[in-house]
Structures are given as C-alpha cells and as structure tokens.
Amino acid sequence: MYKIVGTFCILAGCAGFGCARVRQEKDRIRYLRGFIHVIRRIQDEISYGKHTLPEICRILADESEAWCAPYFEEIYRQMMQESGRGLKEAWDGQMKACMQDLPLQEEERDIIMKLPAFLGLQEETRQAMSFSQSVELLGRKCRQAEDAYENRAKMIHSVSILAGLLLSILLL
C-alpha cells in the first residue's frame, strides 16, 4: 500500500514540476507580450500625445496590468514628486525590481533595461521610432518562445512523467 501511495506521490510530484515548467514558459510569453505592449504604448504616447516620459509612466501606471503598474507609478513619483530623479536611475531601479521574479531570459531583460539609452531625439516621430528595434527584438523572442511552446510543453510533460516513472521503478 505504501509503495503504491509513494509511487503515486512521485508521479504527481514530477508531473507537477513539469506543469510548473510549462507554466513558466507560458508566463514568459505573456510577460514578453506585456512588455511589447508597454513599449508600443510608449511609442504611441510619444508620437501622438507628445507626452513627456514621466507622464507616460503615469498613464502606464493607470492602464497597465498589475504586475508592472506599480513600478511605472514609482518611476513617475521619483521623477516628478520625490527628488526629481533622472529617468535612467528611476527606470533601472524599478525595472530591475519589476523583472526580478519574472521568467525572462537575460537577453530579454537587457533589452528592457536599455530602453532609456534610445532617448534624446527632438522629433517625436523619430523618438518613437527609436524604440522600434527593441519592439522588434522582443517580438522575435516572443515568436520564438511561442513556436517552441507547443513542442516544449509536450516534451516537458512527457519527460517529467517518464522521470517520475523511472524514479518510482528505481525506488521500488
């Protein structure tokens, strides 16, 4: 009886681990899409609204998803209300905190951290366009992740169950 229960627990644990890995992949795609949406919104607010970046951060704080909204609110607060901190410092601190627990790859984090480096153009359309490369790079990463997701999900599920079986057999 104990052996059956143990085997069941091992199988369930391995399957759960597999599901968590699959969810992490799914979340990565979701957050990548989220960041692409954020950058596109920044582009729109620059080219159509001609809002300043702190104002854009406030708009994003109001209209973005809960996982990133508080960080944009904090960037706005630091730049406008607290100490008049520079965008780069505020962005670095808050985006680092925002992405700390997100399942993103190092390269993807880099793209987001480097966004302030594209600032400094006087014409709004060109300034908005300067973020296009970042959108393109993140978009490519996102498409790769989406393409790989189906196959990887199946593979992870299968491997985790097989690993569970193998572990059970070994222990038995």
Next chain:
Amino acid sequence: MGREEIIHMFPERMRGRWHKVADLYDQLQEIRLRAGMAATILLGQSEKFVGVKGQIVDRQEQGDRMTPQELDEILQHLCQYSLYAFADEIRQGFLTIQGGHRVGLAGQVILNDEGGIRNIKYIRYLNIRIAHQIKGAADPVMRFLYDKGQVRNTLLVSPPGCGKTTMLRDIIRQVSDGTTFGQGVNVSVVDERSEIAGSYMGIPQNDVGRRTDVMDGCPKVEGMMMLIRSMAPRVLAVDELGSERDIEALRMASGCGCKLIATVHGESLEEIQNKKYMRYVMEEGMFDRYVVLERQDGNCVVEGIYDREGQRCIR
C-alpha cells in the same frame, strides 16, 4: 520651495554643486551655463561664478568649467528626458520649466527646406532665468485702470527689462481676483512665450488669479480669437504687441466687448506713436490708459500714466 526648484533643475549627480547657489534664491536672477566656461550666476546686478565644490567665487578662472556632456545632461534633465515634447519650444530657443523659470538655449541651428528652423543641435549655451513673481507690483497703478468698477483698456509701454511682464502679470492677477476698485472678472491670457503665467505642463506656475484662463504657447492672433470664442472673457490680456495682425486681432476682441490689457516695447508714448501699426491704435483711441515704465538709477519705475488723448494722469 524656490530653493528646491533650483536644486531640482540639475541631475542628481550634479546637485551637490548647486546648494550654495540655491541658498541665494532670493537674489538669484540668472544662471548662465556655457560649454568650456565656468557657470555664471547673476545675483542682483553682480556677476559671480560657481566653483568646483559649489562655492561662489568672484573670478571666472576660479570657477568650474562646464563640459558639453554636462550641458546635454542638464538639458535632458530639464526636459524630463523627453526632448521631443519640448521640440517646439527648443525651436523658439527657450523652455519654461517647473516654477515658471525660463531657460534660453543657443547652439547650432538646423534649417528645413523652406529655410525655417527645424531644430537646434549642439546646445552649448543655457541661460536659466529665475522667475520671481512680485505680487503687488501693479499696486501703484491699479486705481487708474478702473472706471466705475469696470476695467479700462490699458497698454503698458516699457523698454526691455523694465518689468512690463511682471506688472502685466500682477494686473491680470488683481483684475481676476478683484480689488477695492472693482470685482473680479474672467480674464483670458494669450501667453505666447509662456512668460506671463509660466505654465508648465499646462499649469500656471505664477499666480495669475482665480478667474484666469491661459492659452499657453499659442500665437497671439489665433489665441485671442480662440479665447474669445471659447472662454467668453471680460478681459483679454496679451504681452508684446508687435505687428499689424496683433492690432487687428485686438480690434476684433474690442468689438466683441472684451476689455484689453496689453504691453508693447517702447521708451515713451512718442516712440510708440512713431510705430506705424501703433499710430492707428492711438488715433483710434483703442486704449483708455497708457502706463509708461522707465529705468531710473537702475530701478524700474512708472514714468507716467496717460489717458486716451495722451494727457498725463499722474507722474
């Protein structure tokens, strides 16, 4: 608040150098930053320089030279890292920043195909003019600007740097809030160069009265027409009349029943009479009062207040 505004003009890493300057906020008139030169400050009428550790020094050689990179950084910071949002102002050569302070810019101009200014690059000269609103600046003239509780059409005449915008701002505030000479009325201001209200992100940084609406950064003629149509002002105020089109717009505003308060560059009434577009204004009697300012012994004073016929009401 003023002290903090000075500190916040600069990026965090440079702020240590500006504490002593900020402490002198009340006397501070200008901060001039030029690439390769020491930062210059104007305290009252005297010129000083900022040293490496932020100390105020008398000689340029003792000052800390600004680098082009530092100027770029300061400009970015002043524009909230959003140069594109200030492109129109940069093209005109100035920005208005929080607190209503104005930053003059100079650098290399890039022209467009039509020969107009496309933008300015290599901005290597910044002149930060510190705004000090002087409430009560118009007190000596206010009683002459009312007739049985109604605001009179008034033209302020003054040479540059004599405080006509300061006086206009205070007249607007008092007319808007109301004085012992008349009740407060709705005032509309066309603030073409953001000098009167010093609007920053749409909010006046100077007190221009509680019944005042400001059309910021808008050309005078278009602004006057828009405000008359949309805000139904009792009083319309504009700064620095300078063309026949301005006068034509004023004439239309006057025809709509608005009272006018305006300013014009000039040393005296005689001088503005010699300007073609102003001569008709005076002949028509568009203004009921002319307030002439002048500089005496380094101080700006009211030279005289004149009526519609050019007769002196007071000296």
